[in-house]
Amino acid sequence: ATPMSVAVATGIGANRGVLIKQGEALEQLSQVTHFVFDKTGTLTEGRLQVASIQCFGDMTEATLLQLAASVEQYSEHGIATAICEAAKTKSLRPLSISNFQSTPGKGVMSSVEQDTVYVGTLAWLHSLGIKLPTQYQPMLNQLETDGISCVLIAVNGRIEGMLGLVDSLRSDATETVQQLLNAGVKVTVLSGDKKAVVNAVTACLGDVTRQAEVLPKDKSDVIRALQQSGDIVAMVGDGINDSPALIQADVGIAMASGTDVSVESADVVLSHQMLSKVAEARLLAARTLRTIR
Numbered sequence: 429a430t431p432m433s434v435a436v437a438t439g440i441g442a443n444r445g446v447l448i449k450q451g452e453a454l455e456q457l458s459q460v461t462h463f464v465f466d467k468t469g470t471l472t473e474g475r476l477q478v479a480s481i482q483c484f485g486d487m488t489e490a491t492l493l494q495l496a497a498s499v500e501q502y503s504e505h506g507i508a509t510a511i512c513e514a515a516k517t518k519s520l521r522p523l524s525i526s527n528f529q530s531t532p533g534k535g536v537m538s539s540v541e542q543d544t545v546y547v548g549t550l551a552w553l554h555s556l557g558i559k560l561p562t563q564y565q566p567m568l569n570q571l572e573t574d575g576i577s578c579v580l581i582a583v584n585g586r587i588e589g590m591l592g593l594v595d596s597l598r599s600d601a602t603e604t605v606q607q608l609l610n611a612g613v614k615v616t617v618l619s620g621d622k623k624a625v626v627n628a629v630t631a632c633l634g635d636v637t638r639q640a641e642v643l644p645k646d647k648s649d650v651i652r653a654l655q656q657s658g659d660i661v662a663m664v665g666d667g668i669n670d671s672p673a674l675i676q677a678d679v680g681i682a683m684a685s686g687t688d689v690s691v692e693s694a695d696v697v698l699s700h701q702m703l704s705k706v707a708e709a710r711l712l713a714a715r716t717l718r719t720i721r
C-alpha cells in the first residue's frame with residue numbers, strides 16, 4: 429500500500445468510528461484469516477442482570493443477595509455490577525468486608541463479619557473442596573442450558589445458594605459474524621463462561637467455533653495456537669482480562685467502552701460500541717490494500 433492510500437483509509441476509518449492507530453494495522457487487518465471475539469462485553473452488551481436467586485439452606489433470598497453484593501462491592505466485573513445493582517434495587521446495603529480477594533475467571537472472596545464468603549464458579553469452589561449437594565446439580569445444568577450464567581455463594585465452606593445472570597447479545601452481533609463468515613474468514617467465540625451458557629447465548633451466530641471455560645490468563649495462548657496453525661488472527665475484546673490476548677493477536681481490536689488498558693493494548697479502537705464496525709474495518713482494509721495491488 430502506498431502511504432497515501434493508507435492515510436486516506438485511516439481518515440475514512442476515523443470518520444466512521446474506526447480508529448486505526450498505525451498504518452501497518454490496516455495492512456494486517458486486510459490479511460486476517462480468523463476473528464476471535466470475547467463473549468462478555470464484546471459479543472454481548474455486558475450489562476448483566478440477576479435473573480434468578482436460589483437458596484439452598486435457611487438463608488432468605490434477601491440475605492443471600494446482600495451477602496453476595498457485600499463481597500462483590502470492590503470487583504469491577506460485570507457480574508459484580510449486576511449483583512450490586514440488584515441488591516440496591518431491593519434497598520439492601522452492602523455490609524463492610526475485609527480481606528477481599530479476586531481470582532480472575534473464578535470469582536471473589538472476603539470476610540464478612542465472622543464469616544468467610546466465596547462468590548464464584550462451581551469449578552472454583554470444587555477446587556477448594558466445597559461441594560454442591562447433588563440434588564441442586566440438575567437445576568444448575570438447566571439454567572446454564574437456558575443461557576443463564578450461575579455463580580455460587582459459599583459461606584464457611586457450605587454452598588448457601590446461587591444467582592443466575594443473563595446478558596444479551598448485541599443487536600448487531602449476528603449480522604457482523606455472518607458478514608465475516610460470508611467473507612470467508614473463520615470466527616471463534618472465546619469465553620471464561622461455561623460451555624452450555626456459551627452455546628445457548630451464541631446459538632444464533634451459526635457456524636463459529638466456541639471455546640469456553642478459558643481462564644483470562646490462557647486467552648493469549650488460544651490466540652498463539654491459532655497463529656501457530658497458520659492463521660492471521662484478529663482479537664476483538666473489551667479489555668476486561670483480555671489485554672494479553674489483544675497484544676498477542678496480529679491485530680488487537682478494542683471496543684471503546686473498554687478499560688484504558690485495552691485501548692492501549694489495541695491496534696484498532698472502535699468507538700460508538702458498535703460491533704458492526706469490525707466487519708466495516710475489515711472491508712475498509714481489504715479494499716484499500718486491493719486497490720494498490
Ligand code: ADP
Pocket residue numbers: 466467468500503505507508531532533534535536547548549577578579618619620621622642643644668669
Ligand atoms: P468472560 O470470558 O465471559 O468475560 P471471565 O473470564 O471474566 O468471563 O469469568 C469467567 C467466570 O468466572 C464467570 O462466568 C463467573 O462465573 C466467574 N467470575 C469471574 N469474576 C467473578 C466475580 N467478580 N464474581 C463472581 N463470579 C465471577
Ligand code: MG
Pocket residue numbers: 466467468469470666668
Ligand atoms: Mg470479558
